[in-house]
Amino acid sequence: MALQGNYLGMSLSIDDLDKENITYFKHCAEHDFHLQKCDDCGLLRYPPTTGCPWCASPRATWTAVEGKGEVHSYEEVHHAIQPAFKSHTPYMVLLVDLDSQKGQPSEHEALRVVGNLTTADGALAPPDMVRQVGIGTRVRMVFSDVGDGLSLPQWTIDTGAKQHPKPWRYPQE
Amino acid sequence: MPLPTDTDVSTPKYLRDKYAIVGIGETTYTRGSDKTTRALGTWALRNAAADAGIKTSDIDGMLSYSNNDSTSATFMAGDIGARLNFYMDCVGGGSSTEALIGIAIGVMEAGMCNCVALFRAMNGFSQVRIGGTGARSATPVSGDMLHSRAYGWQSAGQMFSPTFMRHMYEYGTTPEQVAMVKVVHSEHASNNPKAYYKKRYTVDDVLSSRIICKPLHLLDCCVETDNATAIIITRTDRARDMRHTPALIRGIAGRCSKPRMDMHYQAGPITRVGGYYAKDILWPNAGVGPEDIDATGAYDAFTFTSMLQLEDYGFCKKGEGGEYVSSGITRLGGRRPNNTSGGHLCEGYTHGMNMVIENVRQLRHDADDSCPLGPDGKRQHTYDYREGGCRQVKDIEVTANLGWANPMTGSAMVMRRG
Numbered sequence: 001m002a003l004q005g006n007y008l009g010m011s012l013s014i015d016d017l018d019k020e021n022i023t024y025f026k027h028c029a030e031h032d033f034h035l036q037k038c039d040d041c042g043l044l045r046y047p048p049t050t051g052c053p054w055c056a057s058p059r060a061t062w063t064a065v066e067g068k069g070e071v072h073s074y075e076e077v078h079h080a081i082q083p084a085f086k087s088h089t090p091y092m093v094l095l096v097d098l099d100s101q102k103g104q105p106s107e108h109e110a111l112r113v114v115g116n117l118t119t120a121d122g123a124l125a126p127p128d129m130v131r132q133v134g135i136g137t138r139v140r141m142v143f144s145d146v147g148d149g150l151s152l153p154q155w156t157i158d159t160g161a162k163q164h165p166k167p168w169r170y171p172q173e
Numbered sequence: 174m175p176l177p178t179d180t181d182v183s184t185p186k187y188l189r190d191k192y193a194i195v196g197i198g199e200t201t202y203t204r205g206s207d208k209t210t211r212a213l214g215t216w217a218l219r220n221a222a223a224d225a226g227i228k229t230s231d232i233d234g235m236l237s238y239s240n241n242d243s244t245s246a247t248f249m250a251g252d253i254g255a256r257l258n259f260y261m262d263c264v265g266g267g268s269s270t271e272a273l274i275g276i277a278i279g280v281m282e283a284g285m286c287n288c289v290a291l292f293r294a295m296n297g298f299s300q301v302r303i304g305g306t307g308a309r310s311a312t313p314v315s316g317d318m319l320h321s322r323a324y325g326w327q328s329a330g331q332m333f334s335p336t337f338m339r340h341m342y343e344y345g346t347t348p349e350q351v352a353m354v355k356v357v358h359s360e361h362a363s364n365n366p367k368a369y370y371k372k373r374y375t376v377d378d379v380l381s382s383r384i385i386c387k388p389l390h391l392l393d394c395c396v397e398t399d400n401a402t403a404i405i406i407t408r409t410d411r412a413r414d415m416r417h418t419p420a421l422i423r424g425i426a427g428r429c430s431k432p433r434m435d436m437h438y439q440a441g442p443i444t445r446v447g448g449y450y451a452k453d454i455l456w457p458n459a460g461v462g463p464e465d466i467d468a469t470g471a472y473d474a475f476t477f478t479s480m481l482q483l484e485d486y487g488f489c490k491k492g493e494g495g496e497y498v499s500s501g502i503t504r505l506g507g508r509r510p511n512n513t514s515g516g517h518l519c520e521g522y523t524h525g526m527n528m529v530i531e532n533v534r535q536l537r538h539d540a541d542d543s544c545p546l547g548p549d550g551k552r553q554h555t556y557d558y559r560e561g562g563c564r565q566v567k568d569i570e571v572t573a574n575l576g577w578a579n580p581m582t583g584s585a586m587v588m589r590r591g
Contacts, residue, residue: 075334108441
């Protein structure tokens with residue numbers, strides 16, 4: 001069945017034909033992150049696809065993956081484009097290397113999962129939290145619930161992890 | 174400059190220089206054209222035919238690209254009185270120009286038509302904003318877009334910034350170095366009477382302009398304008414009868430991509446751009462290398478995009494792009510000027526076609542600056558590049574255009590003076 005949600009006033013939807021995305025977001029709604037694992041070559045992939053990007057196999061099994069990792073890159077949006085985000089600037093978009101499968105299948109590859117920097121309960125982070133995060137920050141996955149059977153994976157600072165003393169940030173604050 | 178002929182190439186050597194750009198046409202670069210994209214497109218096409226010295230009815234092939242923000246060949250052909258033997262309207266933005274020139278060569282080589290016009294017509298400021306503002310930004314988010322737009326990750330600047338930021342982290346590239354791209358292009362634009370922004374900017378101007386999406390300041394981002402551009406391509410043997418010195422097409426790479434080009438940065442390193450792969454098609458096809466190029470047109474949707482492409486096509490070592498773009502090499506009067514029209518950062522925005530047009534003018538030795546006209550109707554270039562002066566590159570023979578769609582995909586073309 002199609003999924004529908006509303007997030008910050010934005011209408012979100014997934015068509016019922018789109019089985020890969022429906023399954024992905026249903027797991028997210030249970031706050032239980034899953035990715036497709038290829039039945040043939042065994043590699044996980046993100047985001048959902050209809051075939052394995054490495055071996056082209058269409059066969060895959062949804063597999064639980066730990067939502068922990070390190071910020072690979074980021075941006076800080078000060079001028080929002082979408083009306084939904086205008087009252088939340090500056091907000092951060094994080095590209096996070098998951099610990100699972102980092103450096104596979106080749107040195108510069110990783111499961112890089114996008115998300116906003118949020119509080120532990122999945123609300124967009126306030127400015128003082130934004131200023132703490134940079135490349136190298138350890139983060140853990142949390143979820144923003146946006147509809148019945150629909151949640152968005154997000155990232156928050158992993159306070160339980162050993163953090164770099166000074167994550168790399170753009171030189172101009 | 175001698176051009177090697179014995180390089181091992183993937184394009185049959187007989188295609189080198191066999192086709193040429195013979196006509197170029199533009200509308201004004203403006204905000205608020207007060208015209209439909211259909212009217213803008215026919216304006217540019219008429220100018221291109223006049224520039225080539227042919228009748229618009231001599232055009233028998235047509236290609237265009239847009240992102241559901243323009244008109245199609247279906248309307249253009251009738252409006253310029255042409256009956257077409259081939260046409261195709263493609264989806265796409267940056268990187269389409271060079272790729273479609275490659276398609277034009279292919280269809281002429283296949284005997285499908287003789288003279289192809291390419292156009293891009295857009296009200297990029299007054300109708301459909303390229304940055305995604307206005308109506309585009311408020312459209313519902315569905316399907317695969319939940320992995321991007323739901324995070325406020327939508328506009329080009331927002332989508333590309335992870336690559337830009339990581340480059341600074343890995344290579345120590347500084348905001349001051351990158352700002353020099355805007356500084357240099359603004360100097361060039363100040364010598365281009367048709368540029369939308371003709372003001373010269375300093376590094377301080379760039380760094381003190383407001384942050385749009387860190388690492389991008391307002392002045393790191395290109396201008397949005399209303400305009401149309403057109404290019405006419407035909408066989409070089411036919412080009413000899415036309416009005417201008419032809420710009421011979423030496424080699425092309427079209428929409429060449431990294432693995433997994435769905436904008437989720439799964440294939441790394443993420444500081445690597447499509448040009449890393451395109452260079453291995455471009456240079457062997459053209460039979461030249463970066464050292465042979467007299468001027469570049471490295472797509473500047475953002476200051477960073479010029480730099481990243483110059484790096485990955487081999488104009489400098491990987492990671493040394495910041496040094497390259499701030500060294501003076503890319504300035505008029507430098508070893509290899511980049512975007513002598515002012516590019517997208519200053520002249521105006523038509524998804525790369527205006528940068529190809531600029532290099533065609535440069536190769537004709539007829540840049541439309543403020544230098545005085547001689548008795549033959551051609552400008553008498555002074556090569557004095559001070560503000561308001563000349564922008565012709567002296568004795569230029571070979572150019573490279575490096576087109577950008579996004580960090581994953583790029584196109585490129587080498588041209589030489591006929």
